[in-house]
Amino acid sequence: MNIINARNLACPIDGKPLQQDAKQWFCEAGHSFDIARQGYINLLPVQHKRSRQPGDSKAMVIARTGFLDSGIYQPIANTLSGIVLEQMDDMTEHCLLDAGCGEGYYLDTVVNALCHQQRADKVAYIGLDISKDAIIQATKRNKQVCWIVGTNRQPPLLENSVDIILCLFGFLSVQGFNQVLKPGGKIILLDPGADHLKELREIIYPQLKASRPADITETKIPDYSVVATETLRFNSRINDNEQINHLLLMTPHFYRASKQGRDIACHLQTLEITVDVVFRVYQKKPVLSVESA
Numbered sequence: 001m002n003i004i005n006a007r008n009l010a011c012p013i014d015g016k017p018l019q020q021d022a023k024q025w026f027c028e029a030g031h032s033f034d035i036a037r038q039g040y041i042n043l044l045p046v047q048h049k050r051s052r053q054p055g056d057s058k059a060m061v062i063a064r065t066g067f068l069d070s071g072i073y074q075p076i077a078n079t080l081s082g083i084v085l086e087q088m089d090d091m092t093e094h095c096l097l098d099a100g101c102g103e104g105y106y107l108d109t110v111v112n113a114l115c116h117q118q119r120a121d122k123v124a125y126i127g128l129d130i131s132k133d134a135i136i137q138a139t140k141r142n143k144q145v146c147w148i149v150g151t152n153r154q155p156p157l158l159e160n161s162v163d164i165i166l167c168l169f170g171f172l173s174v175q176g177f178n179q180v181l182k183p184g185g186k187i188i189l190l191d192p193g194a195d196h197l198k199e200l201r202e203i204i205y206p207q208l209k210a211s212r213p214a215d216i217t218e219t220k221i222p223d224y225s226v227v228a229t230e231t232l233r234f235n236s237r238i239n240d241n242e243q244i245n246h247l248l249l250m251t252p253h254f255y256r257a258s259k260q261g262r263d264i265a266c267h268l269q270t271l272e273i274t275v276d277v278v279f280r281v282y283q284k285k286p287v288l289s290v291e292s293a
């Protein structure tokens, strides 16, 4: 597959197209952004930050890499790759954005899966996360992806320039995504199902709460419909205290759990887990042609 460079980066300050030279990206108004030694671009100006070090901490990033590299979530990555392939109907000049890509495990798997397919030609891959530590880690996974530090609230991309957005266990910003997604483009959401990691949650919380993931069709932006849904369930056993700690630290449960619950989980040597996740594919209303209008 012929991976192409992202040509739709936009200045996070004025929204103008960015151009690249050897060392930096710049817009016509003279705002410039250096390409870091590791190859990523920081497009998160200080006025878009809500804290000094937004997003996942270095410790969370290291824990997530450690856990994902164990392969336990490989079936999730494989199912995701299959869904992306199915949803890429027109195979030319695609732009695929992983919004809240973390340390890049899923996007790397998708890129590799599509590389083995002759059908998918000319795709530009962008991985975006607000955590600089996550993006630095992601640059080690894949050099073909354009890795960007930025926010899902205002993705630093041109309007109507993205074909597929992945939001995987991530921070959903319907407004931000809607701005950059082409008409007819798709958003693939991955969320925990009701039983996801229930064994761990039973240990760390006094009572289990059922959560319902956000539904884009219920937001103020009415132009979306669900075009596919898929549930993936499987069980696994973790026989390694370090991996159990990685799992705990990479989820929001680490901060929400009681200290007592966390202490019990931290000392476990073995843990059975149920993985229960739901993929939903939303499509933005295409522009109607004159004949069909």
Ligand SMILES: C[S@@+](CC[C@H](N)C(=O)[O-])C[C@H]1O[C@@H](n2cnc3c(N)ncnc32)[C@H](O)[C@@H]1O
Binding pocket: 054, 055, 056, 064, 099, 100, 101, 102, 103, 104, 105, 106, 128, 129, 130, 131, 134, 150, 151, 152, 153, 167, 168, 169, 170, 171, 250
């Ligand atoms: C639960 S992690 C999921 C990471 C990755 N998608 C995965 O499944 O491995 C959520 C990620 O969203 C990022 N994040 C949080 N707020 C964000 C925002 N406003 N814009 C972009 N990324 C954000 C965090 O830094 C973190 O990497």
